[in-house]
Each structure stands twice: as structure tokens, then as C-alpha cells.
């Protein structure tokens with residue numbers, strides 16, 4: 194299959210006022226594929242999601258393209274009028290967030306909310322009774338035990354896990370080309386998290402949906418994603434197959450991050466010989482104070498003088514490494 | 530840990546119940562049912578269990594913030610709590626240094642002229658530079674705020690710290706630094722910590738002992754290493770199985 198990826202970000206930059214928050218981000222997601230966008234707080238994950246959905250309030254796309262290939266052909270979302278964006282959201286582009294309560298109307302029964310999306314995005318279901326059947330079928334698909342009862346419930350009457358299942362049912366009501374999931378399992382306990390991740394994966398597979406899965410949780414990324422992209426201070430530093438990125442990270446930043454995971458088998462002696470976790474020195478630079486050269490240079494254990502030199506246009510981009518991987522680091526050998 | 534190590538917290542047959550139901554038919558819904566444990570100086574004790582199992586209620590009861598219906602809580606020395614969201618416990622309008630000095634003043638722990646130096650010392654103790662003294666909480670990163678929360682708790686010179694999911698919202702790189710800090714405080718100052726978390730890997734690294742809670746009761750307790758090596762209760766086994774380690778890629782659910 195050589196069809197175009199469902200989503201391509203091509204050198205995307207976003208600004209809030211004078212601050213460049215996303216700086217030349219390029220990535221792609223194929224049909225049925227899940228890309229985990231991994232990054233620490235403030236790295237720009239949510240801004241990436243908001244840019245794709247056309248919901249950057251107060252910010253602007255200052256460069257690059259957001260190409261979506263769906264049922265309506267190929268479009269640059271960065272240049273789509275708001276009227277058309279509104280039609281895509283909830284239809285061809287679906288979203289789930291960390292806190293489903295913020296996306297559900299607290300005063301409306303679950304059934305009425307699902308019917309509302311079906312009326313908007315599923316013109317093929319012509320009668321209310323067909324829509325009601327579909328709403329119950331969607332809830333059943335997401336593993337809700339008693340769909341009729343859930344349809345009559347108000348959001349606050351459901352547990353966090355149940356609410357997230359309702360959000361997933363609504364997200365898939367129109368077989369979206371693209372699903373954007375921003376930390377959808379962060380608020381859930383471990384057992385529920387595992388079940389919801391498996392559900393997202395299964396639903397995306399059966400609908401052929403391309404998924405942008407935003408997380409700071411490596412466990413969640415490992416459980417759902419095919420590939421991973423690592424974002425730091427608004428720049429993409431590494432991407433590749435999920436197992437490669439997590440098991441043998443190439444970029445010094447990803448290496449430091451993985452080494453910081455609380456793994457009882459990987460503690461190091463501190464200067465007094467006591468067993469401690471690996472700690473990365475320094476802090477993430479804020480948008481106004483990012484260094485001119487490599488963004489990770491002030492914290493990088495293997496930085497060299499060339500790393501601090503101002504970058505040539507495009508030199509911060511990912512460069513190919515062997516094994517289908519890419520990284521933005523001068524110290525790494527690139528693929529021939 | 531010898532038998533001579535002082536016990537700082539003793540909890541005996543603790544019962545906590547929250548009022549439930551409409552006002553004309555108020556019932557008491559038991560949340561903690563007969564929990565007993567102790568925490569000794571220089572020891573980190575983990576409380577683990579699913580959400581709703583009663584972990585935070587026990588913490589609040591120890592801090593005197595929950596309706597204890599029966600049992601006994603005996604504390605030696607001061608106790609301080611640190612929370613998941615340090616922003617909620619920091620005053621957004623007050624500079625970081627002043628918030629620490631306020632605690633020193635309330636507990637009369639430093640003379641007026643020595644408060645600033647002590648606040649700076651506490652900031653440095655948690656790995657923050659002295660120039661953060663004059664900043665407002667909004668101008669700090671998440672990890673810096675978490676550490677200010679700990680510095681402020683330490684200002685009261687507690688012998689016991691209660692940490693309720695205190696690192697759950699932090700990024701892994703910041704979490705690593707905060708966990709190392711808590712272990713240093715235990716080892717250097719003999720601080721005792723009651724550490725509540727749902728992250729079992731963190732428990733294995735940090736806690737000397739752990740208690741497993743299920744429906745408000747302790748179903749298993751013991752030295753962390755032994756508990757993880759050979760869980761004896763079905764519920765503990767289920768809890769360990771549900772936990773999927775961040776690095777293991779093969780066991781896709």
C-alpha cells in the first residue's frame with residue numbers, strides 16, 4: 194500500500210505572541226497506525242494537538258503545513274476556514290482528553306449526547322430509532338455492560354473509566370480518519386488504564402483510524418503505539434519504532450529520560466554509595482529562553498562546542514539513523 | 530532498624546466513616562475498617578491499593594482531617610503533609626521565600642532576623658537555588674513547585690512526612706529528583722515518611738515496608754522486598770499483575 198499518510202505535519206511552527214512554542218515539527222501517521230507523542234510538561238504536546246484541531250486560542254501557526262488525507266481528499270488544516278474545521282471536528286477528526294468530564298455536558302444524559310453527535314456526523318442514520326440503536330451498539334463495542342442503563346445516566350453517575358469509555362464511543366461514532374488522544378488515561382488507576390488503552394487500540398484497529406496519542410507515560414506509550422516521537426522544548430528530538438525508542442533510545446535526551454524511570458533494577462550509587470535514581474541535571478528551558486544551538490545542549494552530558502553554535506535553517510531537523518530511526522543530534526552517525 | 534529506633538506514629542484499630550445518604554436517613558459509610566500499623570524514625574512506609582481503598586483517608590486521619598469513629602492514633606513530634614498538586618497548597622500571591630518564612634514564624638522556629646537565611650538553607654536542601662526565594666509560584670516549573678512544597682513542609686521541622694501521591698503528577702525526570710531527595714531526607718535527617726502511591730515500582734525503590742489496602746482494610750504488610758518477592762494474599766497478587774512496568778514492551782494488554 195502506498196497511500197498517503199493520514200496526517201503529515203511538515204515543519205510546523207506555532208507562536209504565542211513573541212514566543213515560539215513549536216519549532217519546525219515534522220511527523221506523519223499512516224492509516225491504522227498509532228504514534229505516541231512523548232514529552233515532558235510544557236514541551237508542546239497539547240499545542241501540537243490544538244494546532245491540528247484548529248483550536249489554538251491566542252496562538253498562531255507561524256510556519257509549515259498540517260496535511261490531512263481523509264474522505265474529503267487532502268487538505269492543509271493550517272489554512273482551512275473555521276467553518277470547515279468545525280465540520281471535521283468530531284467527524285473525520287475525533288478527540289479524547291484526560292478529563293472526560295470537561296468534554297461531556299454535565300446536565301445532559303449520556304444517550305442524548307451520543308445522539309447529538311450521531312445526528313451531526315452520521316447522516317446515513319436517517320431515523321431517530323436507527324440512531325438510538327447505533328448509540329447502544331457503540332457503547333456495547335466499548336465494553337459497557339448495560340448500554341441502555343448507561344444511555345439514561347448523567348455523566349457524574351458513571352465512574353472515571355466508564356466516562357472514558359463513553360468518550361471513546363463518541364469519538365468513533367463516525368469512523369474518524371484521525372484520532373487525537375491527549376493523556377486519555379492519566380487520571381485512571383493502573384488496572385482501568387490498561388483496559389482503556391487496550392480498548393483504544395482495538396477500536397483504532399477496527400476503524401483503520403490513525404491515532405496521535407499524547408502522553409508523558411512511557412508505559413501507556415508502550416501499550417498502544419507503533420511508533421514514538423519525542424518532543425522537548427518545542428522541538429522533535431527523536432522518532433522511530435516504539436520498541437527501538439524505548440529500549441535503545443538514540444538521542445541523549447531520550448536516554449536520560451528513560452534512565453530516570455523508576456526501575457528498581459536500574460539504581461545507581463550516589464557519591465556516598467547509596468542507591469539512587471538517575472537524575473538529569475538542569476531544567477527545561479522556557480519558550481523565551483531557549484538556547485540558540487541544540488535545545489538540549491545546556492543539559493547534555495556529551496555536548497561539544499559545535500552544539501552551542503547557532504543553527505543553520507533546517508539543521509535542527511531529524512536526521513536519519515540506521516533502522517528506520519531519526520534523531521536531531523550532531524553526535525550521532527547518520528545512515529549512509 | 531533496631532528495636533531502639535523510636536516509633537513516631539502508631540495507628541491502632543483505626544475506623545473512619547463518612548456520612549452518606551440524604552439528611553433524613555444519614556448513614557455512616559465505613560471507609561477504613563480496623564487498620565493498625567506503625568512508622569519508626571528513618572523509615573519510609575508505603576500505603577498501596579486501588580483508588581478508593583482508603584489510602585488518602587488514612588493519611589487525612591493521621592493529620593487530624595478525617596472523621597475517626599474508633600481507634601487510636603499516637604504521634605510523636607510534628608507531622609506535615611505534601612500533596613499531589615503543590616500549587617493548591619502554595620499561596621499564588623506570595624513569594625516562595627515568604628511562604629517558607631511564614632511557617633518558621635508560626636512555629637517560632639527561627640528568630641525574625643534568621644528566617645531568611647533558614648529559608649534559603651531549606652531551598653538549597655531541596656536542590657533549589659537561593660534566587661528562587663523572591664519568585665511567585667506561577668514563575669516556577671512543576672518540579673520546582675514540588676520541591677518548594679517539600680521545603681515548606683520541612684520548615685516546620687516535622688519528624689513525620691505524609692506524602693499523598695506527591696510525585697504522581699510529575700514528569701519522570703523531576704520525579705526521580707524528588708524521590709532521591711526523600712531518600713536523602715530519610716537517611717540524613719532520620720525523617721519518617723508515610724508514602725501513598727499507586728506506583729508499585731516507586732514503592733519498591735523508596736519504601737522500607739509497605740501495607741496493602743483493600744476495601745479499607747490491610748490485607749498484607751511487610752518488608753517491601755519480601756512482599757514483592759512472595760505476595761501471600763490474592764489481592765496483592767492481582768495488584769502486582771495489573772501493574773504494567775514502563776519498560777516491558779512484550780506484555781501488551
Ligand SMILES: Nc1ncnc2c1ncn2[C@@H]1O[C@H](COP(=O)(O)OP(=O)(O)OP(=O)(O)O)[C@@H](O)[C@H]1O
Nearest residue numbers: 209214232233234235236237238239240241251480
Ligand atoms: N494559550 C497559551 N498562551 C501562551 N503560551 C502557551 C499557551 N498554551 C501553551 N503555551 C505554552 O506552550 C508551551 C507548550 O505547552 P503545552 O500545553 O503544549 O505543553 P504539554 O507538552 O502539553 O504539557 P503537559 O504535559 O503539562 O500537558 C508551554 O511553554 C506553554 O506555557
Ligand code: SF4
Nearest residue numbers: 487490493500522523
Ligand atoms: S546536538 Fe550536541 S548538545 Fe544536542 S544532544 Fe547532540 S550532543 Fe547533545
Ligand SMILES: [Mg+2]
Nearest residue numbers: 238239240375
Ligand atoms: Mg498537555
